[in-house]
Amino acid sequence: MISPTHKLVMRAKEAKKKAELGLYLTPNHVFSYHGITDFIYTAVRGIGKSVISVETAIILKRKYGYENVKCFYFRLTDQSIKAMMANKGEKAIDPYLIAKYDMEITAKGNKLYDHGKLLIEFYPLVSAGSKGKGVNLYDCNFFSKYKTEGKKTFIVTIWDEFLMAEGVEKKSIGDPVEQYKIYKEAILRDAEVIKDYDAVYNFLLANNVSECAAVTGALYNYIPNPENHKRTKLTRKRAMFWNVPITQAYIEKRKNSYNANILDYKNDVNYANVQRDLSLVKPKRTRIYKVTSVLKFDKFDKKKWFCIYDGKWVRQYSGETVAKSMYHPMKRYLDGVYNADFVKQIFEMYDNRYLGYTDLMSMALFQSQLKLIKAK
Amino acid sequence: MKTFKAKHNKGYYKNTDAWIDAVYRNNKTVIDANLTLAGKSPKATFKQIIKEYINEGVKPTQAMKTLARSTVFTSRQERLKANLWSGLKGDKAAYKEFRELTKEKGKYTAFDPDKLVWDRTNNVYTYNNLLKIGFQNSPYGIEVSAL
Numbered sequence: 001m002i003s004p005t006h007k008l009v010m011r012a013k014e015a016k017k018k019a020e021l022g023l024y025l026t027p028n029h030v031f032s033y034h035g036i037t038d039f040i041y042t043a044v045r046g047i048g049k050s051v052i053s054v055e056t057a058i059i060l061k062r063k064y065g066y067e068n069v070k071c072f073y074f075r076l077t078d079q080s081i082k083a084m085m086a087n088k089g090e091k092a093i094d095p096y097l098i099a100k101y102d103m104e105i106t107a108k109g110n111k112l113y114d115h116g117k118l119l120i121e122f123y124p125l126v127s128a129g130s131k132g133k134g135v136n137l138y139d140c141n142f143f144s145k146y147k148t149e150g151k152k153t154f155i156v157t158i159w160d161e162f163l164m165a166e167g168v169e170k171k172s173i174g175d176p177v178e179q180y181k182i183y184k185e186a187i188l189r190d191a192e193v194i195k196d197y198d199a200v201y202n203f204l205l206a207n208n209v210s211e212c213a214a215v216t217g218a219l220y221n222y223i224p225n226p227e228n229h230k231r232t233k234l235t236r237k238r239a240m241f242w243n244v245p246i247t248q249a250y251i252e253k254r255k256n257s258y259n260a261n262i263l264d265y266k267n268d269v270n271y272a273n274v275q276r277d278l279s280l281v282k283p284k285r286t287r288i289y290k291v292t293s294v295l296k297f298d299k300f301d302k303k304k305w306f307c308i309y310d311g312k313w314v315r316q317y318s319g320e321t322v323a324k325s326m327y328h329p330m331k332r333y334l335d336g337v338y339n340a341d342f343v344k345q346i347f348e349m350y351d352n353r354y355l356g357y358t359d360l361m362s363m364a365l366f367q368s369q370l371k372l373i374k375a376k
Numbered sequence: 377m378k379t380f381k382a383k384h385n386k387g388y389y390k391n392t393d394a395w396i397d398a399v400y401r402n403n404k405t406v407i408d409a410n411l412t413l414a415g416k417s418p419k420a421t422f423k424q425i426i427k428e429y430i431n432e433g434v435k436p437t438q439a440m441k442t443l444a445r446s447t448v449f450t451s452r453q454e455r456l457k458a459n460l461w462s463g464l465k466g467d468k469a470a471y472k473e474f475r476e477l478t479k480e481k482g483k484y485t486a487f488d489p490d491k492l493v494w495d496r497t498n499n500v501y502t503y504n505n506l507l508k509i510g511f512q513n514s515p516y517g518i519e520v521s522a523l
Binding site: 016 | 411414424428429434443446
């Protein structure tokens with residue numbers, strides 16, 4: 001039993017210590033949650049996001065046996081997977097982890113082995129060559145081992161680097177969120193949630209909040225606030241969001257690094273907190289009246305439909321009934337009259353920042369859908 | 377830190393309040409440096425914590441011990457040492473073996489907390505990369521051996 005004030009003092013000291021000395025994340029807090037399966041981290045570079053996600057898999061594998069833990073690692077493109085797997089996967093795992101757990105890494109195809117035992121499988125999300133659908137990654141007997149033999153089994157999935165850095169990597173085919181959903185379906189299918197222990201750990205890692213908005217919006221219907229550095233739990237979605245704060249120790253270390261002379265740590269989005277652009281979001285007092293058109297980005301998925309109110313305000317479609325003539329497919333073959341000029345007009349309105357958004361979620365999802373069309 | 381004490385025993389002071397004040401005066405530098413809470417002085421925080429414990433039925437001296445041994449006033453290494461010592465206390469043979477194995481040039485050495493490391497993956501303590509100590513409280517068992 002600890003008195004309330006004593007608890008407050010302990011927390012304050014812990015927070016102060018972290019702010020002054022905290023440099024790297026540790027996998028301890030991952031294991032401290034019960035009932036949470038999805039861990040979404042947005043943090044600056046070099047703080048240990050990728051390391052703790054892989055380390056979680058390694059800890060579980062060493063404790064419960066390599067054959068009882070499956071680890072899947074997703075990257076956006078097959079180029080980045082190839083780069084990681086080059087030279088027998090010597091660049092796939094952080095040298096810190098190899099030294100800490102005394103690993104001997106070898107690679108074959110898209111799989112990575114430690115001392116000849118399967119460690120991680122790598123898959124690209126957006127690639128013409130590989131598609132998650134139809135791939136048989138699901139083993140119906142994997143989780144039933146717990147009931148029959150009493151063996152705990154685990155699945156760890158890691159999606160590293162949400163979106164490609166603008167202009168650095170060439171965009172490829174497909175929607176990464178859809179592909180991620182398809183892979184998750186292929187891996188877990190209808191596996192029931194085990195309540196006795198946490199059997200599934202999904203990590204989603206991004207450098208900053210603006211980068212992850214489209215993905216988290218589509219998957220969890222939630223966009224983290226860049227100014228909020230508290231851990232946010234979405235209990236129903238079994239997800240935990242943490243926009244990891246930049247500590248004083250991190251800034252000091254970066255200042256004294258060799259790269260300090262060429263990198264701008266103050267303004268680079270990969271190393272500094274980014275502010276959200278809220279100038280296009282509708283003010284609270286502005287009212288919207290009438291739907292003027294409905295934009296369809298998908299044939300059936302109504303989450304990818306957007307209404308335009310009063311010719312300006314974009315809002316996610318939520319069952320509004322409008323005349324058939326108001327439906328405008330944004331792509332061909334969506335069962336509707338495709339008007340290329342109208343689509344061009346929408347793009348021009350977007351480019352000239354004429355379109356406004358009723359809420360943040362609509363803004364993030366609409367922008368990501370437009371980007372997908374532009375990429376083609 | 378083991379506990380906070382005043383200059384005299386508790387019975388020497390008029391009442392519990394005066395005793396808590398005396399304890400604070402005697403440990404002022406340590407408490408002021410560590411007991412920080414926004415909007416409150418360290419003295420007020422200290423008194424409030426001890427009173428909260430007393431109101432919940434904890435003995436005043438025990439409350440001092442609880443506060444002194446918490447993470448606010450102890451370092452990780454100190455807590456590691458305290459844990460190890462609690463294990464070694466129960467087994468004289470293990471303690472003797474520990475002393476023998478930590479000898480340097482045939483002489484006993486003082487315990488250095490900085491050399492003590494908790495090996496999370498194997499659930500053992502290692503000391504100076506020379507020996508490992510595995511112990512558990514329930515059921516009690518301790519084992520000291522060279523690495």
